[in-house]
Amino acid sequence: MGSVSGAVGLGVGAAVRGIADAPIVLWTAAAIGGLAVGTYLAVNLALAMRVIPAGRAGMYLGVLNVAETIPQVLAPAVAAGLLRVRSEGPPPTRE
Numbered sequence: 310m311g312s313v314s315g316a317v318g319l320g321v322g323a324a325v326r327g328i329a330d331a332p333i334v335l336w337t338a339a340a341i342g343g344l345a346v347g348t349y350l351a352v353n354l355a356l357a358m359r360v361i362p363a364g365r366a367g368m369y370l371g372v373l374n375v376a377e378t379i380p381q382v383l384a385p386a387v388a389a390g391l392l393r394v395r396s397e398g399p400p401p402t403r404e
Contacts, residue, residue, distance in 0.1 A: 312349055312353070315348035315349030315350075315352065316349065317345075318341055318342070318344060318345025318348065319345040319346060321341055321345075322341035322342030322343075322345055323342065325337070326339070326342070353373075357369070357373055
């Protein structure tokens with residue numbers, strides 16, 4: 310149930326960010342998303358601990374950590390590259 314509530318919370322946080330018209334709304338949406346990701350990762354770790362062999366827990370948890378961290382490291386570089394490719398210079402100014 311926790312993973313479902315985490316996924317739903319992340320969706321709600323993303324939707325609220327998409328319609329945010331004030332900084333406080335954006336901050337609230339970020340908080341909702343952060344709590345949802347925390348819930349999702351906590352459930353993920355609890356499920357992993359149930360199936361990991363006791364004598365090899367360190368290695369398996371290390372692999373799990375790498376699998377969760379690599380996308381967080383690579384995503385900003387990929388996003389920056391996509392923004393650079395799509396960029397056509399500064400937007401026109403209104404007078």
